[in-house]
Amino acid sequence: MVGSVEVGALSEKSNGKVDLLMEEFDPMAVVSEPLPPVVVDNVECVNGEAKTKTREIVLGKNVHTSCLEVTEPEANDEFTGDKDAYMAGVLARYRRTLIERTKYHLGYPYNLDFDYGSLAQLQHFSINNLGDPFIESNYGVHSRQFEVGVLDWFARLWEIEKNDYWGYITNCGTEGNLHGILVGREVFPDGILYASRESHYSVFKAARMYRMECVKVDTLISGEIDCTDFRTKLIPNKEKPAIINVNIGTTVKGAVDDLDLVIQTLEECGYSHDRFYIHCDGALFGLMMPFVKRAPKVSFKKPIGSVSVSGHKFVGCPMPCGVQITRIDHINALSRNVEYLASRDATIMGSRNGHAPIFLWYTLNKKGYKGFQKEVQKCLRNAHYLKDHMRDAGISAMLNELSSTVVFERPLDEEFVRRWQLACQGNIAHVVVMPSVTIEKLDDFLEELIQKRATWYQDEKVRPPCLSAEIGVENCACPLHKILGKLSLGLHDQWSPDNFPVTACFRTLGQKYGTVENLVGSLSRFFFWKLLNPTWQTSYREPDQNQIYKITQLSNQQILTQISKKLKLAKALAGNSIENSYKQFIASL
């Protein structure tokens, strides 16, 4: 339907100036890209366009860049004390490095602010909660009493009764996901795993490990799961149960999937509650959400199967750990299938770190619900502070409403990235505002970033990357979007050439800007649209729409060249005010 309207609209256009303008249109006139490609993980910048390509995996070698070799003690070491002195020296230097690195840490969601001095006395013991937290083993040096206390606390947080839940303290967020998805698969052996593209990589690792069919669902610009796409992907697979990974905070953008909408979509597609299993990956925000007003509640009163959260993130812990809670019915189902085991074997790992539960128990007791609430509020406040100050400084930045993850333009200098230990992906980097991240630290960071940027981008040929594809036009402050913003062209989603009859669109633009049509000719709108939406690929392939298609294939630089030509053309037709705007536009690129 939409398609046919558009084709009609375009046919109308193709009888106008399009052909004329396209005569001087030379898509091959590629201006060499002045931007040095940003060295990134899985994206290579070519001609200013981010092209996703498979990252070259370092194969065939192990990098031994830094290695503290283990050496055999000398016969007289005990006498001379040389080795002891050497080791003490290594450790002291290492400790200083850790202090320094802890100070300049912003990129990972680890709360580095903890004091477990009272627990140092326990380091002398080999504490191991092997197996199930609720089944005593004969190994006496365990901390199950602490573990169960912590699990009960989380069960209360996620609204499930003591007798209805089962859980354990894991080694990390990945183990939680591996467990949740395994339980889902055991409940529905032929179930299909659905997860948004921005889910943590461990979710896809699980699918591969467990030999599960896995369907990737698109995401919105915010990073949330796109439930329209989810619906499209659910419907053809209706004969198989669904296992869904819901992100309570994605890794990169801190986006919180709308759990209620996911459930609603499943119901609307005809999945009854006994035909789906939802695992909530709350690695980071699973513990923050309950304290954020307006946040969709993670609760076992809803038809979810499991929730996991990391313990070393918001809580803070010397070593990685996590909490996994699921319904005991599921664990019973899983255990009934296990014919080769003498006992319930429901954990992924066998021997389990018994110190982690004590660290968690200690912090939960110290802070309590109220303490966490205060810290969550502080983190969200500080995250807003950072985002606002970045935007004020003209830096592209985004902050999801329910998140303390500020996504922004990837710093050009890898040294800076390493110094602040920023996690990067493609053109974006992020700061996760944890309780250990104070306003002072953010100020230091901002000051340094602004200073450095002035040097990175002092040469006009080097420009900050455009992030409209990653964080949306409204959050992008790249030179182009900055000037477009100033020009107030105001091209919004609903004006997409793909969505909106061209005539109506032009009428609106005409009403608003009067001389837009005169300025760059009728096709220029498509140039602008492409600039604003680098990923736009029109579906028009009608022979007489070929020019439109060609535009969608151009790089930004090529488009700018075209606009420049058209502006010259338009100059004769248009008033000076537009020319001035153009000058300003070019100057700030």
Place this chain on the structure above:
Amino acid sequence: MVGSVEVGALSEKSNGKVDLLMEEFDPMAVVSEPLPPVVVDNVECVNGEAKTKTREIVLGKNVHTSCLEVTEPEANDEFTGDKDAYMAGVLARYRRTLIERTKYHLGYPYNLDFDYGSLAQLQHFSINNLGDPFIESNYGVHSRQFEVGVLDWFARLWEIEKNDYWGYITNCGTEGNLHGILVGREVFPDGILYASRESHYSVFKAARMYRMECVKVDTLISGEIDCTDFRTKLIPNKEKPAIINVNIGTTVKGAVDDLDLVIQTLEECGYSHDRFYIHCDGALFGLMMPFVKRAPKVSFKKPIGSVSVSGHKFVGCPMPCGVQITRIDHINALSRNVEYLASRDATIMGSRNGHAPIFLWYTLNKKGYKGFQKEVQKCLRNAHYLKDHMRDAGISAMLNELSSTVVFERPLDEEFVRRWQLACQGNIAHVVVMPSVTIEKLDDFLEELIQKRATWYQDEKVRPPCLSAEIGVENCACPLHKILGKLSLGLHDQWSPDNFPVTACFRTLGQKYGTVENLVGSLSRFFFWKLLNPTWQTSYREPDQNQIYKITQLSNQQILTQISKKLKLAKALAGNSIENSYKQFIASL
């Protein structure tokens, strides 16, 4: 062939005294079993016979026997200090418990003897080696330099070049097995997993998780893989590659599978080196074997794919950890298959404990190869000491040649088992002699065990279990095997009624004991055989051999009743010396 010989031999017998004796044979005359059933994991004792049955899994509930509840802080806690005082009290009590439990620990292979005081300073840091040890992450608070140092040390131990191996420090032995088997599956997606019945349960968990076909291979009495059975199981599956879990120390008996024989069996069955993958589960002995003379060497010069070892066992570490080493070629193969990942993602876990590598690095540096060698020798010596003293005290006990795991009769009293934290399975328990287990500790344990046994077995009706099926006739000191040993009946494997022509067998016995036939009649030999080999099930089902079959169905108690009757019968025929032997026999039961 063997079968037909035996049938012939038995037909011969059935024309003799058999029928006569069987007239007074009443298999229904079941004497009620005076032994209280031992409360065990997956074995229930009925009439003195260990019957394997599925353990009742505790379903539908979580046992909250001990739980240190997390409580919300009071508003005035900071002022009064009440909560701090409460928590300090809990921790102090807990510490005392840990000291006590560490003192009385024998059953688990954890070296509890370590002093990491110099590392306490690092507890303040959230050290995380997320991802690959050889690929730097931007998170600066890591310990990769220590980790790589430790890995290099193990690579040297297992004879693989720095550039040829890949590995990482895991969370526990289970993670090592999960990784090794996953790599095997990625190398051979349609491979069949072979593992001996006495492999660690994580191996079978892996098969289930990874949806792999899994074939269980029988074991010898020692606990080693039975390569004859392995061959039988390999041959029909020759069209599929083989993935083999080789135990470098089984969990229960500490049996070391013969790696060279496993490889030889594969080769003889026509598996070329590119058609199998061997994972060596060296959870415990992977670190001890290299220091034991005569032990088959674990080495990457042999066609093995991976080796794992636990770090908290022989080395000793406050929290569980392990080392996993594999060939980098395999990891490259694995990474090439990963289309959805931006980077090499070859570890099972994502965030990884950065403290564990430092603990390992510290101990390896302190002790070195020589230090470990000394400790291994001490452990083996002490294990022999324990085994010998147990046998001297008339307790069934076994110690594999390459092992420090002493397997013995499961103590009757669960309180005693818990106190010494013994790991039990069925009728057996074990002590794993680790560096922290001194002669003094063993003496204390032995003294208490002997004392307790005197009370457990003071009433003649309660007798220690027969362990001939678990640890072999020669290691069993149950009342029956004790007296049989004294009588020097000397029935050995080669004299099995299933293996040996009866006439020849009787000739031998006759030569040796003269009056054996007179003593208990011709059928009694089968009674004795059944007593010595509780699992014996004859394959003779010829109609005229039915009596033999019936004997194999009898419980020990029923057999003893029959022997008692026959001894009365034999009394008339035999001399006094045999009668005295019989009295002694009955008295010591």
